[in-house]
Amino acid sequence: MSTIQRASCALGRWVGARLAYGPQIVRAHALLSVVALGAALSGCPGSSASEDASVDPQDGGTPASSGPAGPPLWLGVQGDRLAPLPPAGSTRSDSFATSDVCAQCHLASTGTALRDASGKDISPVGTWRASAMALAARDPFYLAAFADELARRPNIEADVQATCTRCHAPEAAIELQAGSTTPTFALMTSELSQAGHLAREGIACTLCHQIQNEGLGLPTSFTGGFTVGTERQIFGPYSSPLTDPMRTLVSYTPTYGAQIEKSALCATCHTVITHPRDARGFVGPEFPEQVPYLEWLASAFSNEGRIGTKAATCQDCHMPAADEAGATLDSPIAIYPAGLAKRKPFWKHTFAGGNGFLSKLAASDPTWIGLPLEAADHEAQSAATEATVRTAASLVLGTMKRAGDGIELPVVVTNLTGHKFPTGYPSRRAWLHVKVTSSSGEVVYESGRNDAYGRLVGRGESLLEAATFAPHRDVVDREEQVQIYESVPVDAAGKPAHRPLDAHHYAKDNRLLPEGFDRKNRWAAFTAPIGTDADPSFGSTDTVTYRIARAPAGAAIAVRLLFQVARPSDIEALADKPTPAARKLFDMTTAAPPLPVVVAEAKATAP
DSSP states (O other): OOHHHHHHHHHHHHHHHHHHHOTTTOOOHHHHHHHHHHHHHHTOTTOOHHHHTOBOGGGTTOBSOOEEOOOOTTTTOOSOOOOOOOOOOOOBOSSOBOHHHHHHHHSOOSSSTTBOTTOOBOOHHHHHTTSTTTTTTTOHHHHHHHHHHHHHOGGGHHHHHHHHHTTTSHHHHHHHHTTTOOOOHHHHHTOOSHHHHHHTTOSOHHHHTTBOSSSTTSGGGTTTOOOBOSSOEEEESSSSOOOHHHHHHHSOEEEEOGGGGSHHHHHHHHSEEEOOBOTTOOBOOOEEEEOHHHHHHTSTTOOSSSOOTTOOOHHHHHSOSBOTTOOBOOBOSOSSSTTOOOBSSOOOOOOOOSOHHHHHHHHHOHHHHTSSOOHHHHHHHHHHHHHHHTTSEEEEEOOOEEETTEEEEEEEEEEOSSSOBSOSSTTOEEEEEEEEEOTTSOEEEEESEEOTTSOEEOGGGEEOOOSSOOOOOSEEOSTTOOOEEEEEEEOTTSOBOOSGGGOOEEEEEOOBOOTTOOTTSTTHHHHOOBSOTTOTTOSSEEEEEEEETTOOTTOEEEEEEEEESSOHHHHHGGGSSOOHHHHHHHHHHHHSOOOOEEEEEEEEEOO
């Protein structure tokens, strides 16, 4: 192939990808036609009409390929970037204090207090400060989505701000509500005021530890409906705490609070019920944006409202009370005063869940993030998060059998968590990657491969990111079919919704259910699976049968379950009319693409 031919192929793929993702980005239909024709005549790889416009009849005519896999839209976007976020600042208000105030006593120093047997810092502040909780208001993806919502809904700016800040900047939200205002995007990203510093603290010490035991677990407590008192009580899990030091130093009173160990406390911000809004502010029906607490309530893990056979709270899994070797932790809760008794159990505040992508973004530009942390700190948090993800599900291969010149391969995936897998914000997804390699090293079958940007691709680098969404599958019999576990929100017109306040209902939710899931639970309207009724094997375990033609005997079979925090299409959507916050996200995403994490894998040999 000549240099001119290679250039034509590359340009054709580049333009085609942009048109596939949205003609508003590149209005160059005539150019596309010329380049595509030239590419076809030149014999470009992946240029055949059958590959670029393939249709999956099982999907009701939905394209199974979005065209050639050109660069994603976030690459090379021109324009202003959101300035670096202000560094963490120290402040105290009537109700709250920034984490540096707590660090005076609750951050490891010299000595053995707040350290494990290996000397590693296990202090509350030390394990929290690189977590997703600490970065909740500095998250580039969140800030880009927030700015995008404001740009598209200028007539309801106050409504958007209230919706987007109550749980990401809760301390500032409470401080400002007395004046009937809410944190603004500008306050969060640039102001050096007291409220600005509190906003950028994210979900911090004096917020969670002051939540009252009032209405927790009830609908009124969801979507940031927590109550913080005015008595400056710091609730903890230990009875009879020593009160004088904290009273003297920071004017808070340590108080035993049973609620600090309950999942219902976490549910206040991790049960998010939104309402779609149009540009004029019309409010639509309730939409369960993320409801891991409600999923857990209906599972065998719940110990609230039912007797769970595997009872475990959010804190049990996300605030481990053991070190990496599995030894139970015990330590004084503070370094001052000296001689405090050891507490056991002692919970680390790592809050490792699924969002390792956030940590990688932060590691790509820690100076912009604005925290006194190095890239290595964020990478360590990402590693801890990925280790947690690898405990979320298992994968085993069933008994294979020959079928003509191919094989039938059952793949069994089991959710091991106390909520759906994956759970949380609906940009998250998991999928199966199945690869068959002959004894000569030739790849004879591959379903679920991703490219360097985290996008699903097929042979010839053709995109497999469907224009709508891929259905749940009980049987996969073609390479371009991929079993994807995800929730897909759509707007009132039934089109995939990439923005939180566009989401009207779910068109698909085949995320694996937690063990013991009660499909008739009181929250069934919010938690029931969607699009799986025809699959009798679907539940907390799912069996997918792969019918792989032309799989020679002795071929090596490798199956992986992959998890991705952010669908590339959700990032691409921000490139339509990018804000400065979106452009900064694109820079960081270019350095740290949303690549999937391997949750589980299995290997076998074809019979």
